[in-house]
Amino acid sequence: MAAPQTPAQASKKALLSRVDLDGHALPPSPAPSSPHPGARRYALATELVYTDSKDQYGASSIPIYQSATFKQTSSSGGNEYDYTRSGNPTRTHLERHMAKIMNANRALAVGSGMGALDVITRLLKPGDEVITGDDLYGGTNRLLTYLKNNQGVIVHHVDSTNVDRVKEAITDKTAMVLLETPTNPLIKIVDIVSIARISHEANSKALVVVDNTMLSPMLLNPLDLGADIVYESGTKYLSGHHDIMAGIIACNNPELGDKMYFTINSTGCGLSPNDSFLLMRGVKTLAIRMERQQSNAQRIAEYLEEHGFKVRYPGLKSHPQYDLHWSMARGAGAVLSFETQDVALSERIVEAARLWGISVSFGCVNSLISMPCRMSHASIDAKTRQERQMPEDIIRLCVGIEDVEDLIDDLRNALIQAGAITFTIDDIHAKNVDGEESSSSAA
Numbered sequence: 001m002a003a004p005q006t007p008a009q010a011s012k013k014a015l016l017s018r019v020d021l022d023g024h025a026l027p028p029s030p031a032p033s034s035p036h037p038g039a040r041r042y043a044l045a046t047e048l049v050y051t052d053s054k055d056q057y058g059a060s061s062i063p064i065y066q067s068a069t070f071k072q073t074s075s076s077g078g079n080e081y082d083y084t085r086s087g088n089p090t091r092t093h094l095e096r097h098m099a100k101i102m103n104a105n106r107a108l109a110v111g112s113g114m115g116a117l118d119v120i121t122r123l124l125k126p127g128d129e130v131i132t133g134d135d136l137y138g139g140t141n142r143l144l145t146y147l148k149n150n151q152g153v154i155v156h157h158v159d160s161t162n163v164d165r166v167k168e169a170i171t172d173k174t175a176m177v178l179l180e181t182p183t184n185p186l187i188k189i190v191d192i193v194s195i196a197r198i199s200h201e202a203n204s205k206a207l208v209v210v211d212n213t214m215l216s217p218m219l220l221n222p223l224d225l226g227a228d229i230v231y232e233s234g235t236k237y238l239s240g241h242h243d244i245m246a247g248i249i250a251c252n253n254p255e256l257g258d259k260m261y262f263t264i265n266s267t268g269c270g271l272s273p274n275d276s277f278l279l280m281r282g283v284k285t286l287a288i289r290m291e292r293q294q295s296n297a298q299r300i301a302e303y304l305e306e307h308g309f310k311v312r313y314p315g316l317k318s319h320p321q322y323d324l325h326w327s328m329a330r331g332a333g334a335v336l337s338f339e340t341q342d343v344a345l346s347e348r349i350v351e352a353a354r355l356w357g358i359s360v361s362f363g364c365v366n367s368l369i370s371m372p373c374r375m376s377h378a379s380i381d382a383k384t385r386q387e388r389q390m391p392e393d394i395i396r397l398c399v400g401i402e403d404v405e406d407l408i409d410d411l412r413n414a415l416i417q418a419g420a421i422t423f424t425i426d427d428i429h430a431k432n433v434d435g436e437e438s439s440s441s442a443a
């Protein structure tokens, strides 16, 4: 009689036994949807567009498998897909693509960016400590406060732009160090490389988690800088059109990937087939969108700075952490903020803008303007906002792909109408003469 199979042999056999839609051999569902290291062959702009799915009809765009269940060929089941909560071909295709784009071994697609953080924070147990920044996305702050109040998780908010503050806070109970860079709306830069190193040195079990929503894999790969897990809101740059909610999680450690997949399969927060399709479509244009949004943002940041406003944007040499940002990232992104020193004035500017839609969020093809303290960050109470030195008058601009002259023109009109800059003869020139800048100055 043949020797019994070892588990490794058995799983190898299972792996060889099935060829999925994309031509990859996989064990039955639930199987890792992105089990291969994300070794990229081409430049990112190419990889974003290039997919090698082997659809049975050769469809150039992966079909939407709008089906909750999949028929099995034997009474004991075991086909690659059986139930969409556990796995769906459209979601799998997206997850493999994202793993490649994010230089990850495994990517997981869920219903929103906050859904992604929910899955990640379910790795925590009562008594675990989390170290995080003091200028967090409002929803992140809300979820961490919930975990603190209801799940016995201890949360330390420190100035994460100061590596020493993070180092001081690490203990043997630190289970997670959660970072965002640039922060929003204060556009503070966090040193992922140093924090990952000191965190792992001080506590080998601590997981360094990075929210990469602000830069996207186009501009930053936190896993390459020492992070254990990266997540992004797919609602923003990845999809690019503000027509879906989605979240992506990526990591290189297969065990971590399996643990998070377990939560997704248990709670049912995996991204729907239809939204997986839309995210897949959106992400193909990430490079061209981001390039345009970024160059527009640079021009607008320079325009505002020339007019005497305090502008926060890592594309400006005046940014106090300019060098740190560029040591990690390939671009400055397309979110910037500026201050007017007057809340009522800021409100008038935001309301006077026409091309710039008043909306929370960013990463969309059209440009948006908002007052974070009134909108996206309103869930952080006024006292905490003050403690974290968040200026109440701060205006956030999320720059889209429109013609940059139109964007500057609309902003100039809003600034004049609100009384933030004075109307001069140059403004008329700026409207009529191509490329000529207004010489009016901030009030």
Ligand SMILES: *Cc1c(COP(=O)(O)O)cnc(C)c1O
Residues within 6 Å of the ligand: 112, 113, 114, 115, 137, 139, 140, 180, 184, 211, 213, 214, 232, 233, 234, 235, 236, 245, 246, 247, 361
């Ligand atoms: C929007 C956003 C999230 C949350 O993503 P949703 O898709 O809205 O749930 C998390 N982090 C940052 C930095 C964000 O901008």
